[in-house]
Amino acid sequence: MKTGNPHDEKYAGKEYYWGKKPSAICDRVIELMHPTRDFRPKLVDLGCGEGRNAVYFAKNGFDVVGLYISETGHSRFVLRHSSFRKCASIQESSSCPEELF
Numbered sequence: 001m002k003t004g005n006p007h008d009e010k011y012a013g014k015e016y017y018w019g020k021k022p023s024a025i026c027d028r029v030i031e032l033m034h035p036t037r038d039f040r041p042k043l044v045d046l047g048c049g050e051g052r053n054a055v056y057f058a059k060n061g062f063d064v065v066g067l068y069i070s071e072t073g074h075s076r077f078v079l080r081h082s083s084f085r086k087c088a089s090i091q092e093s094s095s096c097p098e099e100l101f
Helices: 006-010 025-033 052-059 071-080
Strands: 042-046 063-068 087-089
Touching: 006 071, 025 052, 042 052, 052 063, 063 071
Parallel strands: 042 063, 063 087
Antiparallel strands: none
16 A cells, blocks of 8 residues: 555655646636736635645735645645745645735
8 A cells, every 4th residue: 555645755756747837827817806906806725735836926016825735736836936924834634824814
């Protein structure tokens, strides 16, 4: 029987597993929500992986929380985006840290 989180295997390599470019839908969400200096929509990126979409949204005016089940993916997110503080690794038996919200 295989043990460990299968998602961790995706992030074992040196390259970004999903690439660096945010998903195509991100620009549409930004267009629809239209963040401004006075309006920062809140967004929860469930399954944020290495953070490509979460960081993109944050850079475009959103107040973002990124959550992921893979500790390896989360660690790579934190290493590559050290200024992004609202990210957590959520294990099956744990709850979401309140300080993220």
